[in-house]
Amino acid sequence: MIIPRLAIKNLMGAGIRTWLNVVVLSLAFVIIIFFQSLYKGMGDQAKEAKIDIEFAGGQYWHEEYDPLDPLTLEDAHGFVPGPLQEKVDKGEAAPILVSQASIYPEGRLQTIILKGIDPKQTIIDLPSKFLVQEGDDVPALIGTRMAKNTGLNQGDMITVRWRDAKGTFDARDFRIVQIMRTTVETVDQGQIWIPLETMRELMGMENEASLVVVAKNTVNIPAVQGWEFKNLEFLLADIDNLIKAKSAGGSIMYVFLLLLAMLAIFNTQVLSIFRRRKEMGTMMALGFTRSKVIQLFTLEGAMHSVLAAIIAAVYGIPFLVWFDKTGFALPQGTDFGFALGEKIFPGYSIGMVVGTVVLVLMVTTVVSFLPTRRIAKLKPTDALRGKMS
């Protein structure tokens, strides 16, 4: 118990230098935890949004369906098989038919994806209820990004051309009944949503679908011939990877910050060991062994991170709580490449905080220990004479 007591005394006795190191290190703590939670918050938010509006409890894909390869969409449809139709009938799943099509906004050809969805479905939060047909016009739903790109407004008519199941070209005018606002680009960009039954009819694809979305928390996932179930882990892998890439970019900053703090501590240690030789000699004369002296100096250095954690908690916790309440407003026009609201709320976890503290503590201890190796060869007589062997 003597060593920790002495270490605290020495550290406090060192005054301003200690506090400078501690403040730098505490900043590193807060910034690392801030950014980690920001990235985690981004990821959580993006995933939640995608689950709500697109994936729900997962999707069965027709075996030909590949959203990344629009050219294959032509063949990516088939009858909704019995077990899935059963779920659809019970309101536990929603089929979606996907096809390629073209539009001509301001006379220029643009390839789009046409998607049919049941207006009465409740599986995903897509505002499909606007697709209930009331007059003669076929209603269509688009997102704000699509509206911006094509110059379409609510109430406009849009001519859409496609090839039906037999490969015959056909075209039809749809009325834009609603422009939806969503953070999820993948249900918006380059897409037009129309009522499922209308689309099946127009395409000559009665009872067919390209994918079937099952309700959230569905546990019963039967295997279905010709269809593959894609779980959330698979569907959200893109986001996970993006977040990983982003936080890897962020970690350059943490490494830099930590490096700065560690350099300051290393420097302090080297200086303090050099300047305090006589003190070490005195301690040895009083009965300290070299290993006790090494322990003392290492602990003194490592204690910087303990103090830093305390200081970081003092100003960091209120800051992070405030941040948790108000969120982080993204600068206008920021595009992170995935679904994000205008505000991000941090995602904290105990593991993240404990992990950061333990990591910093370990690094600080190592950095504090390294310069003390000179003490291991120190002779008490040399130390007393202020000499370093």
Place this chain on the structure above:
Amino acid sequence: MEMSNSFLITTKDLVRTFPMGRTKIFALDGVSLNFKAGEFAGLVGPSGSGKTTFLNIVGSLDSPTEGSAVVMGKKIETLSHKQAAWLRNKNIGFIFQTFNLLPVYTVYENVEFTLLLLKMSANERRKKVMQALEWVKLADRAKSKPSQLSGGESQRVAVARAVVKEPPIILADEPTANLDAENSYNILDTMVTLNRELGTTFIFATHDQKVIKYLRRKITLFDGKVAKDEQVEPEKGKGEEQ
């Protein structure tokens, strides 16, 4: 050789050399000296005669090149670093020319320092520290930092630190070299009192005539050899000051 039991410290043909370019310096060149409990002895002699080197070996801070030194029954030349540290902690108090107080600790904490390594209750420590501070008349400065003390006061703290564990041996290397006459006498009087009341053996290394006046045994070193070893009648410190 059966005498070694009655001696606190025995050295036999002690040799300590230091490399000096291609040759070596004989800092000690065959020193055989014995010390009994309760002595008030001093090593005198010109600069470089080996006084500090001798104290360092007896204090187990250093090892002899040849010969042997037995302190409190322990052969210095065979002690491990850890055993030597333990011997110093239990049995030997050091007083240095430059005081060597630990700067960030208070007077109280400086004196308490050696006790922290011994297994001792906080209460017992407190009693001993306050008593040691009484001996050197600094109880009222317990909370001061070394930087707030005069040289004389600093050395008195160092004396308190050396005696607080009531060691059988105190080694003092030029304890008065940085003090004025008044403070030197002050310290020496304190040491004589402790020597008489606690029976602590004091061994000095000094050129200071003020210290020499207090000695009861004067050992003159010259070129690493004992030139003279005499019992003397102290001119001062016989108790008349009290």
